[in-house]
Amino acid sequence: MTQTLLETTDLTVRFGGHVAVDRVTCSFRAGELTAIVGPNGAGKTTYFNLISGQIGATAGRVTLKGQDITRLSVSRRCRLGLGRAFQLTNLFPELSVFENVRLVMQTRMGRGLNLLSTAESHADVSHAALAVLERVRLDRLRDQKVSELSHGNQRKLEVAMLIALEPDVYMFDEPTAGMSVDEAPVVLDLITELKQDRSRTILLVEHKMDVIRTLADRIIVLHNGALVADGPPAEVMASDVVQEAYMGKEIEDV
Ligand SMILES: Nc1ncnc2c1ncn2[C@@H]1O[C@H](COP(=O)(O)OP(=O)(O)OP(=O)(O)O)[C@@H](O)[C@H]1O
Numbered sequence: 001m002t003q004t005l006l007e008t009t010d011l012t013v014r015f016g017g018h019v020a021v022d023r024v025t026c027s028f029r030a031g032e033l034t035a036i037v038g039p040n041g042a043g044k045t046t047y048f049n050l051i052s053g054q055i056g057a058t059a060g061r062v063t064l065k066g067q068d069i070t071r072l073s074v075s076r077r078c079r080l081g082l083g084r085a086f087q088l089t090n091l092f093p094e095l096s097v098f099e100n101v102r103l104v105m106q107t108r109m110g111r112g113l114n115l116l117s118t119a120e121s122h123a124d125v126s127h128a129a130l131a132v133l134e135r136v137r138l139d140r141l142r143d144q145k146v147s148e149l150s151h152g153n154q155r156k157l158e159v160a161m162l163i164a165l166e167p168d169v170y171m172f173d174e175p176t177a178g179m180s181v182d183e184a185p186v187v188l189d190l191i192t193e194l195k196q197d198r199s200r201t202i203l204l205v206e207h208k209m210d211v212i213r214t215l216a217d218r219i220i221v222l223h224n225g226a227l228v229a230d231g232p233p234a235e236v237m238a239s240d241v242v243q244e245a246y247m248g249k250e251i252e253d254v
Helices: 044-052 074-079 097-108 120-135 151-165 184-195 209-215 233-238 240-245
Strands: 004-015 018-029 032-037 059-064 082-084 169-173 201-205 218-223 226-231
Touching (some): 004 044, 004 201, 018 032, 018 044, 018 218, 032 044, 044 169, 082 151, 097 120, 097 151, 120 151, 151 169, 184 201, 184 209, 201 209, 218 233, 218 240, 226 240
Parallel strands (some): 032 201
Antiparallel strands (some): 004 018, 004 059
16 A cells, blocks of 8 residues: 555644644655646645745644644754755755755755865765756756846756755645746656655645646645535536636636
């Protein structure tokens, strides 16, 4: 049987009187890409925030590889194998693209976060970091300061940092948002490539139907914070509950 890597059980968060995520019980198995869809304000990003630890749950549980991580910090969850595309505010904007990836790689490879170590002192780490930059086609810009990158390249760097972490669970929140039509395919190809590794699971919050159609093995639908549908893409998209949830046509091209 395929291994369950991540599970949420009755996961709930309340903001004042508003229940943004409402008793969501769902498991995510190795070798599967799950698209999380729903109208604006449905709770998708909040669900992601609860899983990655950016916000605390009011009730319920998050389990990673059998371990209850509900009360753990973002960084503890990250070390246990939960990887969410980095917010660039967490990076070092004045360091180069290469240095940022190298630092993540260095930390993952157990060398600690040492800003003063040189690329030469960790040749294997540097080599691996460069390989990741080649995969996202940022190798040309390796010496550019992060603060000087275009929006599209910043998004690619976020993906590079995530790949460098090699998590068991990849979490992407609209990875191609704001990218040009030339840039988006690089990121989508990378996610397709990541899917080939059947030992991991990928969660994707996405509005673009063409992206969902290309990538998703499974779709879950949130509506008013609750899980209202879960299954293979064709089946879920044809279901009455989804048709109703999308009467507002927030999802592109439905
Ligand atoms: N920190 C917060 N405090 C109060 N309300 C919040 C907070 N974060 C989210 N919400 C509310 O929770 C609901 C779910 O928001 P969320 O951003 O998760 O939706 P979403 O499905 O990701 O929407 P979108 O597709 O527009 O990004 C919204 O009504 C939002 O206003």
